[in-house]
Amino acid sequence: MLSRKTKYGLKALTFLAKQDKNEPVQISVISQSENISHKFLESILLILRKAGYLGSKKGKGGGYYLMKHPSDIPIAAVYRILEGPIAMMPCVSLNFYEKCDDCPDEKACSVHNLMIQVRDNCLQILENTSLEDLIKS
Amino acid sequence: MLSRKTKYGLKALTFLAKQDKNEPVQISVISQSENISHKFLESILLILRKAGYLGSKKGKGGGYYLMKHPSDIPIAAVYRILEGPIAMMPCVSLNFYEKCDDCPDEKACSVHNLMIQVRDNCLQILENTSLEDLIKS
DNA sequence: TGTTTACTCTACTAAATCTATAGGTTTATT
DNA sequence: AATAAACCTATAGATTTAGTAGAGTAAACA
Numbered sequence: 001m002l003s004r005k006t007k008y009g010l011k012a013l014t015f016l017a018k019q020d021k022n023e024p025v026q027i028s029v030i031s032q033s034e035n036i037s038h039k040f041l042e043s044i045l046l047i048l049r050k051a052g053y054l055g056s057k058k059g060k061g062g063g064y065y066l067m068k069h070p071s072d073i074p075i076a077a078v079y080r081i082l083e084g085p086i087a088m089m090p091c092v093s094l095n096f097y098e099k100c101d102d103c104p105d106e107k108a109c110s111v112h113n114l115m116i117q118v119r120d121n122c123l124q125i126l127e128n129t130s131l132e133d134l135i136k137s
Numbered sequence: 138m139l140s141r142k143t144k145y146g147l148k149a150l151t152f153l154a155k156q157d158k159n160e161p162v163q164i165s166v167i168s169q170s171e172n173i174s175h176k177f178l179e180s181i182l183l184i185l186r187k188a189g190y191l192g193s194k195k196g197k198g199g200g201y202y203l204m205k206h207p208s209d210i211p212i213a214a215v216y217r218i219l220e221g222p223i224a225m226m227p228c229v230s231l232n233f234y235e236k237c238d239d240c241p242d243e244k245a246c247s248v249h250n251l252m253i254q255v256r257d258n259c260l261q262i263l264e265n266t267s268l269e270d271l272i273k274s
Numbered sequence: 275t276g277t278t279t280a281c282t283c284t285a286c287t288a289a290a291t292c293t294a295t296a297g298g299t300t301t302a303t304t
Numbered sequence: 305a306a307t308a309a310a311c312c313t314a315t316a317g318a319t320t321t322a323g324t325a326g327a328g329t330a331a332a333c334a
Contacts, residue, residue: 002225002252004293010248026309035239040294046311059302060308075251088139102172110271111147114212114262115139121258125251134247141322163280177323183282196331197279 006082008036009044010134013053013078017070017131024056024063044082051081070135076126086126087119094119143219145173146181147271150190150215154207154268161193161200181219188218207272213263223263224256231256 011034016025027045031038045064048054055067066073079086080095090098091106092115103109148171153162164182168175182201185191192204203210216223217232227235228243229252240246 001222001227003291007226007248011246014247024309028309035241037294039296042310043294043312049310056310057302058300058308058310059304061303062301062309064310085138089144090138104172109148110151110274111144113274114266114271117262117266118259121262122255125254125258129251129254134251137247137250140320161280165280174323176325179281180283180323186281193281194331195279195281195329196333198332199280199330201281 003083004040005044006079008034008041009048009082010075010078011036012041012045012064013048013066013073013131014134016054016064016066017073017135022065024061024065026063029063047081048078053078053081070132071130073131074127075129075131075134076123078131079126086122088115092116092119094123140220141177142181143216145171145178146185146219147212147215148173149178149182149201150185150203150210150268151271153191153201153203154272159202161198161202163200166200184218185215190215190218207269208267210268211264212266212268212271213260215268216263223259225252229253229256231260 012030015030015034016022019025027042028038030036030045031041034041045054045056049056049064053067053073054064056062056064076086085093085096087093087096089100089112090096091100091103091109091112099106100109100112103112106112149167152167152171153159156162164179165175167173167182168178171178182191182193186193186201190204190210191201193199193201213223222230222233224230224233226237226249227233228237228240228246228249236243237246237249240249243249
């Protein structure tokens with residue numbers, strides 16, 4: 001299941017992408033519009049800023065704005081930043097690979113092979129959907 | 138991410154499906170072969186038994202065995218029993234639907250629409266893969 | 275009938291993660 | 305200087321995960 005963190009993050013990005021101008025939007029504007037706890041959203045936006053997807057401006061008239069064009073922000077990237085691996089098991093993750101301690105032979109593991117299929121399908125969607133696609137739907 | 142519970146459950150079912158005869162296999166045989174904590178596996182097998190996928194026999198020569206042919210056990214069903222909803226958000230779940238409290242209009246939610254796509258893709262795989270398919274791979 | 279074997283069931287726990295919240299700090303604007 | 309708004313650290317409560325402990329129950333077998 002998707003965490004609220006990721007869900008809120010995606011909603012906030014969508015909100016920013018929908019703005020007419022790419023000017024700073026205050027956290028409280030986003031949090032009120034999208035029904036997200038102000039403080040929680042704050043921490044999420046901070047993560048996205050550090051990852052390079054958001055820029056920020058302090059002080060009066062400040063807020064957050066997109067650092068990239070929505071078409072250059074694949075959902076997969078946001079997902080990895082906020083949620084972590086897209087794969088269902090570390091042993092099938094491309095970006096967060098880890099060996100299973102209980103599995104002597106990965107290639108012989110039927111669960112492993114199944115989850116590779118699932119991963120590929122999810123990846124295909126999440127890599128090929130951008131923030132721009134999201135606001136169109 | 139897939140919980141160990143589900144992973145272990147699938148591995149145990151796979152182990153049983155691989156047996157030549159469908160005769161009771163002791164928990165300890167499975168737990169040792171698959172490197173799973175005996176007590177933890179015990180609780181997982183119990184769940185699968187109550188769900189009707191496994192039968193059990195007590196006493197000497199006892200153990201667990203499949204109640205259905207592997208081709209009649211879709212992975213999606215096992216997943217739902219052990220892991221819960223396949224959907225990434227309750228608002229896109231077919232079997233465990235729940236409205237989001239933060240979302241006034243589901244149809245207007247871009248995250249919602251994206252996750253429907255993801256769900257459909259995962260479902261397509263998990264519904265159409267049976268335990269029998271798993272042991273072949 | 276008694277013993278062993280193996281599943282059944284309830285309860286508990288340690289650790290991790292999630293979902294925030296609190297409160298002070300820094301920076302920019304007016 | 306006053307105010308606005310992001311920045312940052314710490315913490316806390318709730319939930320979930322991944323088990324563990326131990327007594328109970330049923331079947332087999334001698």
